[in-house]
Every structure is written in C-alpha cells, then in structure tokens.
Amino acid sequence: MDTDCDTTPRSRGGPRSARLAALACLGLLTTATAGCGFFLVHGPPAAHESLTAFSCTRANAGPIVDAALAGTALLVGAQLLAADRSDNGGWTAPYVVVGAGLALEGVVFGASAVAGFEKTSRCRRALRQVAERGAGTAAAVPPR
Numbered sequence: 001m002d003t004d005c006d007t008t009p010r011s012r013g014g015p016r017s018a019r020l021a022a023l024a025c026l027g028l029l030t031t032a033t034a035g036c037g038f039f040l041v042h043g044p045p046a047a048h049e050s051l052t053a054f055s056c057t058r059a060n061a062g063p064i065v066d067a068a069l070a071g072t073a074l075l076v077g078a079q080l081l082a083a084d085r086s087d088n089g090g091w092t093a094p095y096v097v098v099g100a101g102l103a104l105e106g107v108v109f110g111a112s113a114v115a116g117f118e119k120t121s122r123c124r125r126a127l128r129q130v131a132e133r134g135a136g137t138a139a140a141v142p143p144r
Helices: 016-033 036-040 061-081 093-140
Strands: none
Touching: 036 061, 036 093, 061 093
C-alpha cells in the first residue's frame, strides 16, 4: 500500500498566496460583470438645462436586471455563508469563499441598480423639462 498518498481532507484549503489570488480573481470578476447601471445607462448631459435636444436612457430595463441579479447573488451568498460549519475536514471552506464572493457581487450589482435608477429618473425629469420649454416657446410664437 502506498503511504505517500494523503487521503485526509485538508483543513486549510491551500496556501495563503493561492487564496489571495483566488480572492483577487473573484474581485475582478465581480467588478467586470456588474454594470448595466454603471456602464450602459446614461443620464442627461451636465448642461441639459440649456439644450433643446439630447439623448439619455429613459428605460429602467438595465437597472431592473441589476436589481434582480443583486437580489439573487445576495440570497445565494447569504445561504452559503450561513451554511453549517460543523465539519472538521474543512470541506465547507470553498462554499464560504463562494458565498462571500456572491455577497460582494450582490452589493456591487445593488449599487449599479441604484445608480441606474437614479440616472433614468434624472433623464426622464430632464426630458420633461425640455418638453415644457418647447411647449412654452411654441405657445409664445403665434401660428402663421
């Protein structure tokens, strides 16, 4: 029988540098996948009060996707973090790391959703102001 083969489960989960690298990759993945509200939703331009026309995102589809992903990631992450850790072999350590990563991703998606909803709200308000200004000037000019 081969005595060099270690069949007992590890309690550490790997060297410290490997865990740090995994957490760094998880952090990069989190920030790379979040972002409808951060990257795809555009608010009104800074000087929209003086513009007669501009383009921005009115629809809440992107922020709704972010909110749904945030809720899912937080729910699953919380369940993994709250898992029973009574085992002595350390086999739940990967679940804790994944749970923490999902919870972090849920927070990032949630922030993206909040930012997206805020941008779309400002966009609709700014477009309403442009329409009111246009209606005011159209009423001031008599038809020919």
